[in-house]
Amino acid sequence: MSDIPYNQERFFLDVVLDNAEDAIVYVDKDGIIQLLTQTYADFLRVDRQWAIGRHITEVIDNTRMHIVARTGVPEYNAVQEINGQNTVVKRIPVYRNGAVVGAIGRVIFRNLDDLTELYEQISSMTHQLNLYKEEFDRSHRARFSMDSIIGEDPIMKEIKEQALRFARSNSTLLILGESGTGKDVIAQAVHANSARSEAPFLKINCAGIPAELLESELFGYSEGAFTGAVKGGKIGKFMAADGGTVLLDEIGELPMNMQVKLLRFLQEKVIEPIGSTESIPVDVRVIAATNRNLEEMIAEGLFRLDLFYRLNVLSIVMPPLRKRVADIAPLCYHFAEIIAEREKIPFRGFSLEALTLLKAYPFPGNVRELENIVERALNDMRPGEDILRKEHLSGKVLGIRADRVPENLELIVETAEKNAISDALLICRGNKSRAAQLLGVSRTSFYDKMRKYELI
Template identity: 40%
Template sequence: MEPFKNDLTVFSEYFIDMMEKIFDPIPVPIILVDHDTKVVMINQVFADFLGQHREDIIGKKVAHVDPTTRFPDVFKKRRSEIAWKHQFSNGRTAIVHRIPVLDEQKRVQYGFGMLLFEDVQEFRDIISKNKLLESELKKAKSQLKEIRGAKYSWDSIIGKSERMQQALYLSKKSAETTSNVLLLGESGTGKELFAHAIHNGSERAHEKFVKINCAAIPAELLESELFGYVEGAFTGAKRGGKVGKFELAEKGTIFLDEIGEMPLSMQVKLLRVLQEKEVERVGGNKTVEVDVRVIAATNQNLESMIVQGTFREDLFYRLNVMAIEIPPLRERDGDLILLAEKLLEKVAEELGKIVPDIAPSTMSILEDYDWAGNVRELENVLERALNLAESTEILPIHLPYSITRHHVHKKVKQGSLKDIMEETEKEMVLSVMKETGGNKRKAAEKLDISRSSLYDKLEKYEITD
């Protein structure tokens, strides 16, 4: 079809009739003007919006129809105006498009106009609904990810010590493969955190991450949990049967925590699944192929268990493809301060409290402790301290006695009893003075001594208000 000519007479009645048939059924207000801004076509819905008869509009310059029109400016600049707010001469406001159509010599041939929204409130409502939908979508994605399993990534793992960096390096390498992974380490070191991160760092990140604690499920139920069962497999079996964890994790990752607690009878069946890559539901006679990446974890010495006959050697070697040892906190030189600060932020957010500082004397006590419970124990201690703190600092007095006692015993080995007792007393007085904001009456009450005794100690240790 050739571009519209300068003279409206070139438009035959047939052509106009055809354009009307095209334009009118469209529920969106549309207008077409020629190079001289004369209205060539306008559909009925636009005419109704303007409050004019269509017959009175056709052939007139658009400025006569709507004195506030910007088509002359659009033609002059030869630039489209997309989603512009425009107030028409009849007082109505809308969001509009104005588009100039140019020929090969960049001359304006005609202009196309369309109302995107017939009033600004409608536009605002759409934007509001869109924002709400985006918010709901984001929430749904978050919930879906939580349902699917893996919540943590590499950024969730805190630690700059050499041992921790080595564990991270091996974990990231294992994430690039589909090989089985065996996470080794004491209780509370963060093995599950690593399992999540490995899954999220792998090509299976968008698939399911299914967790199962082998120690938390009775031995007689573990098989049906892992492999599922068919209807009627046993008394109490659900109608229609049940899908097992391995089938649920199809294309994704299954995390077998506390693998050392798995009964020997189940170890045999797990080994078959790992070798054949297929499962058979309890009570069934059909096998189902599964494509699942296995990450196992334990705080036990599996090699010793093999010698004792409580863990199968063939299963150990099948799982032990990529073995990663997560170091205990006591062997992570320099990580405790960083960990304590990050964990305190996390706990404070969960409890809805302001994040306090950790006093240097408190940090010194924390660094001296052995942390048999590792990171989990540290987090619990910090949560306790945060609940007890009445100031903007975590002080030694907020720590459990078992931890402060360990600190004192360690210092006794390094100096005389008199020096240790005086240093401990000084730390206690300093802590209470900070906690009470320098209020001597409250500090004396908290220390269960007289005010005069408190003044003596303040003078002795040169503690100012």
């Protein structure tokens, strides 16, 4: 029997020991068992009352509890064979008034196979977590750097220099410009050239998220914040981008109630998830972009003046493509080479006439429209063709109306001959002999054709 006197406290202790799920034993300084949980007794296959009062070595195989009780030296994560099973245990000395009075032992794992299985589960979970983290990092990295921006025009060179200066700052940046001018690209380039480049870059389309969901997307929510809320809550985009950059695209479409919340975040740099009273500090740089005239919206009461000032600390105005004509040819080649490689389309270049027409087109859709026109033209090339010519371009670039009367066949043949000669000269860098050879005609015939079409 145990030496611990039976009283009300001992009664409650017995209730705990009867119902505890852990395998625990306590011995006095002489190694006599004073307390034993029913779980441990079941594991040992002994009667609990029989075991209490006996020396620990009579009840548990290969035990060292009596040694720990005598020396006061704890033993952690020790492997001990009990009933033919390898278990993991810990043995801790118990002190009273500075002296060792006993020891308490606990079985951490009743079978090493359980430990191996747990280790494998944890390893698998860690591996999955790392995969998710890597995927998140990959999908939220800036895809464009300053070197990715095609710009030979003096206007774009100045924009790139300005963007590089602004990349050194953590101040908010407002990027203005028509749709398709590359506001997203310049924002990513600023992030990629900043000290935050290794942290996430998250883009949020303020017009693409329903107004009632926008707050939870930006700031997150706590568990039970509303019906249908995910268990455990959800972090918002600002917290997900902590240490990095958030691009608020189409900021002009932000509802007025969200403008107030965004203003508070920009002022205090803290977020408060929906359903929570906790203010969480977040370190992100905010870049905003819009094709709207925010000053007109302010005058109409659609955009807050104080938010405009917070966003417009630094600003970049992206020029429309029609104002940077010198970039049209480099952009055409840039997109054509990417698309041709992706779609496995043979491509060697543009004819001079095609480039001239493209430079004359106003591109109301800017760079995005140029990419679309080039892709369509490449796909319109016939087998054996590798020069993108005038006839591959869409009617809107050529200025052709749907009701236009077709030209006669002779004129079409002459146009084709003229284009072929122009293309050959372009490919052969003006070498007429090589151009004639490329077209499979004599040099005399080639010169006659050049005179006919006034190419000399």
